[in-house]
Amino acid sequence: MKVLVVGNGGREHALAWKLLQSKQIEQVTCVPGNGGTATMSRCQNLPLKVDDFEGISQFAQKEGISLVVVGPEVPLANGISDYLLSRGLMVFGPTKAGAQIEASKAWAKALMQEAGIPTAHAAVFNQATAAISYVKEHGVPIVVKVDGLAAGKGVIVAQKLDRAIEAIEAIFQGQFGSAGRFVVIEEYLKGQEVSVLALTDGFTIRPLLPAQDHKRIGEGDTGENTGGMGAYAPAPIATPKLMERIQKQVLEKAIAALRKKGIDYRGVLYAGLMITPDGDFKVLEFNCRFGDPETQVILPLLETPLEELILACIEQRLAQMPPIAWKPGAAATVVAASAGYPGTYEKNKAIVGILEAEAQGAIVFHAGTKLQEQKLLTDGGRVLNVTGVGENIEQALARAYAGIKCINFEGMYYRRDIGHRLKRIG
Ligand code: AMP
Numbered sequence: 001m002k003v004l005v006v007g008n009g010g011r012e013h014a015l016a017w018k019l020l021q022s023k024q025i026e027q028v029t030c031v032p033g034n035g036g037t038a039t040m041s042r043c044q045n046l047p048l049k050v051d052d053f054e055g056i057s058q059f060a061q062k063e064g065i066s067l068v069v070v071g072p073e074v075p076l077a078n079g080i081s082d083y084l085l086s087r088g089l090m091v092f093g094p095t096k097a098g099a100q101i102e103a104s105k106a107w108a109k110a111l112m113q114e115a116g117i118p119t120a121h122a123a124v125f126n127q128a129t130a131a132i133s134y135v136k137e138h139g140v141p142i143v144v145k146v147d148g149l150a151a152g153k154g155v156i157v158a159q160k161l162d163r164a165i166e167a168i169e170a171i172f173q174g175q176f177g178s179a180g181r182f183v184v185i186e187e188y189l190k191g192q193e194v195s196v197l198a199l200t201d202g203f204t205i206r207p208l209l210p211a212q213d214h215k216r217i218g219e220g221d222t223g224e225n226t227g228g229m230g231a232y233a234p235a236p237i238a239t240p241k242l243m244e245r246i247q248k249q250v251l252e253k254a255i256a257a258l259r260k261k262g263i264d265y266r267g268v269l270y271a272g273l274m275i276t277p278d279g280d281f282k283v284l285e286f287n288c289r290f291g292d293p294e295t296q297v298i299l300p301l302l303e304t305p306l307e308e309l310i311l312a313c314i315e316q317r318l319a320q321m322p323p324i325a326w327k328p329g330a331a332a333t334v335v336a337a338s339a340g341y342p343g344t345y346e347k348n349k350a351i352v353g354i355l356e357a358e359a360q361g362a363i364v365f366h367a368g369t370k371l372q373e374q375k376l377l378t379d380g381g382r383v384l385n386v387t388g389v390g391e392n393i394e395q396a397l398a399r400a401y402a403g404i405k406c407i408n409f410e411g412m413y414y415r416r417d418i419g420h421r422l423k424r425i426g
């Protein structure tokens with residue numbers, strides 16, 4: 001079986017890597033892929049844009065691709081699944097209608113309210129004056145969210161009133177283009193975040209291992225938000241009891257609400273949850289895809305062949321599958337980023353030490369890298385995801401850090417405290 005993976009991040013490298021562990025998978029093509037997918041055996045890159053639906057479809061038909069797995073949210077929100085399905089291809093990832101759950105925070109909030117899914121109180125606005133009055137009335141801290149996709153930059157957690165007002169004004173002045181036509185203003189929640197990614201065929205929904213991401217650039221969870229600087233799984237804060245409640249009160253309700261709207265959702269539903277200090281939880285957001293870097297710590301622990309699960313979702317027979325099998329132990333990943341990320345950064349720095357990191361037992365997923373004249377160069381903000389697997393999270397983290405210490409490129413930055421919240425659990 002030949003598979004095509006859409007995307008070029010660490011998540012897509014991990015998806016291709018996992019798929020290729022199965023004997024069923026002959027070859028994986030990544031569109032456009034990165035330096036890691038270019039050099040992995042039985043894997044190749046196809047230099048098309050992720051929004052070139054026609055190019056992707058023509059290649060898939062010509063090459064006899066049996067399955068397309070879509071990584072990022074943007075092509076899903078733009079209807080890549082609808083397009084490929086209409087050309088008779090098998091696609092893993094929701095249609096444009098389903099992807100609204102990530103592409104419009106106002107739409108997702110309404111769905112959660114209709115379905116009775118626990119979530120932060122919120123109100124939606126389409127102009128600044130009313131939004132500012134609401135913020136003044138409710139006080140800070142408060143959270144201002146751009147409705148549409150904003151590459152992780154559309155959420156402002158305002159500790160001061162001025163900051164919230166400034167954010168609202170900037171959004172309605174067009175800072176985020178049409179993504180900012182609506183603003184969601186939300187109650188600020190305290191607690192620890194956990195990512196619950198689940199696979200669904202539109203009827204049955206099954207969670208993967210819970211993971212914890214580290215979204216801020218700085219140690220101690222300080223500084224700007226990023227796409228994610230490190231993660232581990234399984235996250236102990238999501239106890240089996242809590243996972244049962246999340247299954248009933250979030251995942252099953254969301255899939256039923258989507259079905260009620262006539263949306264046939266097959267793919268990943270990712271719930272970003274806040275576990276509040278009283279041990280309760282609320283949904284912060286839904287994503288319509290695998291998380292990045294959560295995927296890089298979940299897939300190394302997955303025992304069931306990934307393509308079997310994906311095909312069961314597409315063919316709507318997830319309920320008949322045996323329980324998802326996991327390897328014992330834990331995984332952790334540390335992101336090596338370019339100097340300046342998540343602001344401006346330089347590219348094209350030579351990367352050294354990956355083989356040495358692998359010799360230390362780390363798995364190195366490439367994110368923003370490219371292969372140029374046989375040289376591996378940086379090509380993005382998040383460059384590598386150095387991953388460790390071990391008997392427990394501490395061992396997994398030690399392997400990831402032993403690996404990352406072998407790697408270097410000019411300006412390389414990484415957080416040295418991934419997993420720091422684990423200590424608070426005891
Ligand atoms: P989102 O894209 O909605 O996950 O938001 C990005 C980040 O902003 C989250 O990972 C949280 O760290 C933070 N955040 C979002 N909503 C809230 C909230 N209601 N209370 C506190 N922090 C939030």
Ligand code: GLY
Pocket residue numbers: 213227228287290291292293294
């Ligand atoms: N790691 C956060 C995300 O994938 O959205």
